[in-house]
Amino acid sequence: GGVAAAIALAWSVGQRGLELEAYREDVARAVAQYEHETGRAGDAVRAELSLSLHGFEGRPGNVVTDSLGRLVVVGEFSFYAAHEVRGFVRLTPEGGLDPTFQPPGLEAHPADVRALPDGALLLVAPAPDSTLVLHALRADGTLEERPGILVGRDGGPYGRETLPFDVTADGHIVVGGKLGAAAATPAACLRRFTPDGTEDAEFAANVLATASELVAAEGTRCTVTDVRRVPNGDTIIVESRTDETGTWRDGLVRRVDSAGKLDASFRPEPLA
Secondary structure, eight states, rough: OOHHHHHHHHHHHHHHHHHHHHHHHHHHHHHHHHHHHHOOOOOGGHHHHHHHHTTTEEEEEEEEEOOOOEEEEEOOOOOEEEEEEETOOOOOTTTOOOOOOOOOSSOOOSSSSOTTTTEEEEEEEEESSEEEEEEEEEETOOOOEEEEEEEEEGGGGEEEEEOEEEEOOOOEEEEEEOOOOSSSSSSEEEEEEESSSOOOOHHHHHHHOOEEEEEOTTTSOOOOEEEEEESSSEEEEEEEEEESSSHHHHHHEEEEOTTTOOOOOOOOOOOO
């Protein structure tokens, strides 16, 4: 038994040594390929290349499929599979880097992404004033800012404050949440914008009239934490707040119709 155990231990140690050597060779090849592709020294980013050998070297933030079924990922990463991608990557069906896609010229990593009905992508990216605004990325690589649609603030080293949003089937953008203190005329907790950035005032008025419960008692904070559109034009929202019984809830599900009115009859019940 002792001899067999010793042989097994020696084999295991030898196997780990071979795996470590193979890993070092993979890293060396990745560094050489990076230097060939970029013309820059790879030693400065060796650790990031190593971490990205089998995926991202940082945290992915969101994943969507575009109108052609291609996988798009944004997040807090700069490398994927030993390639420099700066927080935005499109993948092949096999999970490799799509060589036909050129990342957009953004100054900072995108914070979020959605697919648009016309095949473009909607990116959340910082503006010069540190607000987070929407940009449409066209198939030809051009980047168009969607004016007037504020979806967060870039806090730099202190993090980003992003608002939940989604895109309707006709290209309208629904945004949940409030930024900062309430104005003299409080903004609705759920707002809808046309693709050119014009707010739907009637939709906001209906939200204010029927969904006052979505705003915290001090009036400066919205309790909506997620927004998802459904095919019939309604919007499903998730709120985190104290419910009618005085209990804190992280996932209260509500439904707002296409006119912006809260559906009071939509109240998920627990299983009997």
